[in-house]
Amino acid sequence: MSETKDFLRTIVEEDLKAGKYEQVHTRFPPEPNGFPHIGHAKSIVLNFGIARDYEGICNLRMDDTDPTKEDMKYVEALKDAVKWLGFDWGEKVYFTSDYFGKLYDYAVDLIKMEKAYVDSLNEEEIREYRGTVTEPGRRSKYAERSVEENLDLFERMKNGEFEEGAHVLRAKIDMSSPNMKMRDPLLYRIRHASHYRVGEGWHVYPMYDFAHCLSDYMEGITHSLCTLEFENNRDIYDWVIETLGLEPPRPYQYEFARLNMNYTVMSKRKLLELVEGNYVNGWDDPRLPTIAGYRRRGYTPESIVTFCEQIGVAKANSTVDVAQLEFCIRDDLNTKVPRVMCVMDPLKVTIVNYEGSELLDASYYPHDVPKEGSRKLPFSKEVYIDRADFSENPPKGYYRLTPDQPVRLKHAYIIACKEVVKDEEGNIVEIKAEYFPDSKSGSDTSGIKVRSAIQWVEVASAKPVEVRLYDRLFKCEAPEGLEDINPDSLKVIKNALVEPAVVDEKPDVRFQFEREGYFYADPVDYRDDAPVFNKIVGLKDSWAKKEKPKPQNKPKQKAQKPVQKEGEVAPMSAEEQGRFDRFTHEYKLNPEVANTLARDAKLADFFDEAVAVYESPVTIANIVANEVAREFKEHPDDALRFGPKEVASLAKMLDEETISSKIAKQVFEEMAKTGKSPETIVEEKDLKQISDPVQIAAVIDDVIAKNPENVAKYKEGNQKLFGFFVGQVLKATGGKANPKVVNDLVREKLEA
Numbered sequence: 001m002s003e004t005k006d007f008l009r010t011i012v013e014e015d016l017k018a019g020k021y022e023q024v025h026t027r028f029p030p031e032p033n034g035f036p037h038i039g040h041a042k043s044i045v046l047n048f049g050i051a052r053d054y055e056g057i058c059n060l061r062m063d064d065t066d067p068t069k070e071d072m073k074y075v076e077a078l079k080d081a082v083k084w085l086g087f088d089w090g091e092k093v094y095f096t097s098d099y100f101g102k103l104y105d106y107a108v109d110l111i112k113m114e115k116a117y118v119d120s121l122n123e124e125e126i127r128e129y130r131g132t133v134t135e136p137g138r139r140s141k142y143a144e145r146s147v148e149e150n151l152d153l154f155e156r157m158k159n160g161e162f163e164e165g166a167h168v169l170r171a172k173i174d175m176s177s178p179n180m181k182m183r184d185p186l187l188y189r190i191r192h193a194s195h196y197r198v199g200e201g202w203h204v205y206p207m208y209d210f211a212h213c214l215s216d217y218m219e220g221i222t223h224s225l226c227t228l229e230f231e232n233n234r235d236i237y238d239w240v241i242e243t244l245g246l247e248p249p250r251p252y253q254y255e256f257a258r259l260n261m262n263y264t265v266m267s268k269r270k271l272l273e274l275v276e277g278n279y280v281n282g283w284d285d286p287r288l289p290t291i292a293g294y295r296r297r298g299y300t301p302e303s304i305v306t307f308c309e310q311i312g313v314a315k316a317n318s319t320v321d322v323a324q325l326e327f328c329i330r331d332d333l334n335t336k337v338p339r340v341m342c343v344m345d346p347l348k349v350t351i352v353n354y355e356g357s358e359l360l361d362a363s364y365y366p367h368d369v370p371k372e373g374s375r376k377l378p379f380s381k382e383v384y385i386d387r388a389d390f391s392e393n394p395p396k397g398y399y400r401l402t403p404d405q406p407v408r409l410k411h412a413y414i415i416a417c418k419e420v421v422k423d424e425e426g427n428i429v430e431i432k433a434e435y436f437p438d439s440k441s442g443s444d445t446s447g448i449k450v451r452s453a454i455q456w457v458e459v460a461s462a463k464p465v466e467v468r469l470y471d472r473l474f475k476c477e478a479p480e481g482l483e484d485i486n487p488d489s490l491k492v493i494k495n496a497l498v499e500p501a502v503v504d505e506k507p508d509v510r511f512q513f514e515r516e517g518y519f520y521a522d523p524v525d526y527r528d529d530a531p532v533f534n535k536i537v538g539l540k541d542s543w544a545k546k547e548k549p550k551p552q553n554k555p556k557q558k559a560q561k562p563v564q565k566e567g568e569v570a571p572m573s574a575e576e577q578g579r580f581d582r583f584t585h586e587y588k589l590n591p592e593v594a595n596t597l598a599r600d601a602k603l604a605d606f607f608d609e610a611v612a613v614y615e616s617p618v619t620i621a622n623i624v625a626n627e628v629a630r631e632f633k634e635h636p637d638d639a640l641r642f643g644p645k646e647v648a649s650l651a652k653m654l655d656e657e658t659i660s661s662k663i664a665k666q667v668f669e670e671m672a673k674t675g676k677s678p679e680t681i682v683e684e685k686d687l688k689q690i691s692d693p694v695q696i697a698a699v700i701d702d703v704i705a706k707n708p709e710n711v712a713k714y715k716e717g718n719q720k721l722f723g724f725f726v727g728q729v730l731k732a733t734g735g736k737a738n739p740k741v742v743n744d745l746v747r748e749k750l751e752a
Contacts, residue, residue: 006313008046008254012054012223021222021249024056027094028082029212031063032074034268035283035290036081038304038325039259045308046256047225048087059219060089063212064097065205067195077283081291085301096206096215097197103206104158106214106244107169107187111150115243116187117143118153119170126168129175130183133582136176137183143172157190160203164190169204173239180585181232182239185209213237216251224251227258228317229591232584259311260319260592262477264289277743278722279485280473284524286534287473287489297470298510298520298536303332317592322472326537333510333518333536338364338373341410341455342498342513344467346384348459349431351415354381360441362411364507375501379412382459384497389454390431392420399451401431408453410514414439414446455514462497463504465531467519469493478626482739483662487727503531510536572598579604587617596625603629609644610651619651627668641675650678662735663687691738693745696729699737700749703728714750725750 005013012024026047030040051058060082064070075093082089096103110116119142121129131137145153157167169188177183187210194200213236216224224237234253241250265271266289274280274288283290286297294304307328311320357380364373389400389407401407406416419432439446468490475486502511509521517539522532572580580598583589589597597604607624611617628647631640650667653659659667659682670681682688690696703725704711714721725746730737 007315008223008225008256008313009050009053011254012050015222016054023222024051024054025059025220025222026051026056026225027059027061027216027219027221028089029059029061029063029096029215030078031066031069032071032078033066033069034074034271035077035292037266037271037291038261038264038289038294039266040078040081041085041291041304042259042308042311043225043227044082044085044087045305046313048082048089049309050223050225052087056222058087058089059094059221061094061215061219062096063208063215064095064195064197065208065211067191067193067205070196072196077292084291084295085305094215094219095197096211097195099211099215099218100198100202100206102218103211103214104204107154107206107210108151109244110171110187111154111169112147113243114147114172116150116169116171117145118150118157118167119143119184120167122165126186130180130585131175132586133178133180133578137180139172139175139184140170143170143184154188154204157188157204158202160192162190164192166190171210171236171239177235178581179232179235180581181209182235185236209233209236210240213240213251213253217241217246220249221251222249224253226253226255228255228315229258231255255315257314257317259308260317261289261322261325262319263322263472263474263479265474265479273482274473277482278747279482279726280723286468286470296523297534298518299329300332300510303329306332317595323541326541329537330518330539333512335369335371337510337512337518338507339366339512339514340364340375340499340502341457342465342467342496342502342516342519343384343386343455343457343462344493344496344516345387346457346495346497347387347390347428347431349383349385349415349433349456351381351383351433351435352418353434356380360411373507375499375505375507377411377499377501378458378461380458380460383409383456384459384462385409385431385454385456387428390417390428392428400454401433406436406448406450408439408441408450409456410453411441412456413437413441414444414448414450457497457499461500463500463502463531465496465498465503465533467493467496467533467535468522469535480661482726482743483660483730483735485723485727487724487731489723498531503528512539515539575601583617583621587611587621589618589621593621593625596629597621600629600632602632606644606647610648613645613648614652616648616651616655619654620647623647623651623664623668627665627672631672641673642671646671646677653678653682657689657691657738658682659687660689660735660739663689687736689738690733690736691741693741696733696737696741697745697749699729699732700725700742700745703732704749711750722746722750 015021016024028044028047030036048058060079062075079093107116119126119140121140121142129138129140153167154169156162167190168186170184170186173182173184175183186207188204188206190203191205192203195202237253271288271290275283280288284292284296286293307325310324310328357378359376360379362375362377364375365371391398391400391402394402401417403417403420406414408414413435415433415435417431417433420428421430421432423429436446436448438444439448471489472486473489474484476484501507511519513519518536519533520536522534525532576598580594583594583597584591597607603624606628607621610620610624624647650664654661654664667678667681667687670676671678710721710724726742729742729746730739
């Protein structure tokens with residue numbers, strides 16, 4: 001069991017002690033409409049982990065109620081992810097589609113109880129009738145239909161007699177409920193689509209709120225664990241079960257914070273855009289946060305499970321640093337994998353006073369790793385070192401090979417440079433060196449002191465490999481779109497060289513290439529005659545930020561708020577809850593953004609004033625919750641140089657695609673500094689987004705002309721280079737080119 005007991009485990013323990021349930025029974029219920037990602041891993045570890053810790057059961061259930069998006073390939077990907085992470089769902093995978101008949105019967109029961117009715121309002125009218133947070137809704141006139149008419153219409157809906165949208169089945173609850181989810185929620189809608197499992201048999205499909213709670217009940221689930229966005233849905237969950245009078249024991253829903261991670265997107269829509277737009281090479285691209293991507297990159301299931309357990313389970317949303325996940329894989333591999341040598345950028349060294357050859361003994365593991373294993377390293381007078389390990393004019397603190405500074409070849413001898421050989425253009429092509437015979441590692445009697453040992457491979461026995469250096473897919477902490485893709489997220493080195501044991505003896509599939517990082521033999525592209533290694537992670541966090549200076553002479557606070565316990569969040573006041581409900585229901589804001597605005601009256605007022613100027617609540621809310629909130633925080637006592645009107649103008653320019661989201665941040669920073677209007681800033685700095693296909697096409701032609709080799713590789717099938725060309729075009733236009741237009745034109749020109 002986990003060392004730290006989270007609030008969900010506390011609930012489970014209390015229920016078991018009270019005799020509420022004989023055995024804990026959880027479930028992992030994903031919708032099979034995409035490949036599972038690291039957020040799913042958190043839910044898998046939580047649900048299966050609680051079942052494991054309390055000797056219970058966890059079901060794997062596919063929530064497959066939308067025939068337009070689901071596919072068997074996603075089912076297999078989900079099963080594979082659960083199994084790879086080390087969990088077992090038993091003999092049966094459950095499907096909500098298996099319950100369609102029973103769910104339909106439950107809906108009929110509600111109709112007979114006069115607790116559900118067939119509504120014929122259109123979507124816009126349903127939204128209008130629902131009311132607002134401050135105004136109650138009004139019930140549809142169709143709610144007065146008789147039980148017989150409702151039963152007849154519902155059966156005809158099931159049989160496919162009506163067009164999509166003609167009717168829906170709604171629960172009859174309370175159109176004045178403060179929880180707008182309870183204002184006669186939809187239970188069924190018409191869909192004329194073939195279901196990937198049940199085929200053409202159904203023309204009505206249950207909504208999540210109806211199917212989920214009943215599927216839990218039918219499977220004997222005790223604790224239904226959902227992420228926070230379903231908190232308001234809990235009332236429907238309880239209403240359905242209680243109204244139908246289902247016999248106990250019954251399940252209860254509990255919510256926890258979903259996983260948000262910086263430098264990462266986990267929206268299924270955005271992941272699909274990356275895959276289908278060829279910005280990455282499929283769902284298992286090692287740069288994606290999918291389980292398949294992490295697996296192909298070389299992450300171990302143990303490292304991901306450890307990460308999920310470390311971040312814990314909280315009641316409030318927050319963002320986890322991706323560096324914590326990277327730490328977990330480093331920590332896991334550090335004591336497991338063999339250390340070997342790889343030369344990424346070979347520079348030949350000829351040891352002029354060495355003759356013959358020998359095999360050197362070299363351990364795979366350092367002394368502090370409780371593991372044994374070694375190999376023989378071929379050594380002769382010709383070796384390759386990494387070009388970065390020699391400097392003709394070394395900077396201060398450079399401890400590797402120089403004309404005046406000897407260095408040790410790791411596991412071998414100390415060498416000293418005697419001559420630097422250059423080509424006609426002045427490039428260094430070879431180093432001639434001498435070795436010290438009595439300086440052999442393990443029996444060194446030379447007395448020569450060196451401050452560094454460098455990697456090397458013997459020329460005659462070195463094995464060529466392809467090395468793929470993967471980095472973070474996005475270059476900013478909170479990526480918003482394709483323009484935030486890191487153009488250096490993948491670098492391919494074709495001429496890297498490794499010591500022969502790596503390929504010939506294959507002591508492992510994961511290695512630490514000394515001083516370079518951890519690497520994995522690509523499970524898809526690796527061949528004995530063409531080895532390919534993926535970089536899993538570097539030896540240290542190359543993205544680490546410098547520590548921010550602490551503010552000096554900070555005034556003492558008169559009073560301090562009580563400290564919140566880890567994982568807890570202060571409850572909203574009635575006023576804050578009212579704002580939150582209005583923002584989420586009336587304006588359809590993301591719950592996290594709505595939470596930020598609702599808890600700060602000043603931000604909320606700013607947002608309302610901006611929306612009154614220009615009605616684009618989602619765009620404005622994102623600007624206010626991030627950029628404006630930061631300005632308020634950094635300048636609490638200073639008047640802002642801009643107001644709601646200027647933010648509204650900025651949002652309008654974004655919506656109309658006058659500027660890109662990346663440029664919008666630049667414009668906002670200038671607004672904050674100067675007080676100028678966004679229109680003036682864009683005009684003065686010529687920041688308008690370029691959407692003219694003719695203008696963009698000219699830039700693309702120039703990029704293609706400058707990269708003939710990459711064009712040839714793309715046409716030969718290397719689809720990964722598509723993102724390279726898009727990135728180059730965006731870079732050439734200073735980020736002003738419309739990404740959508742660039743994407744379409746680049747594909748058109750490369751495939752012409």
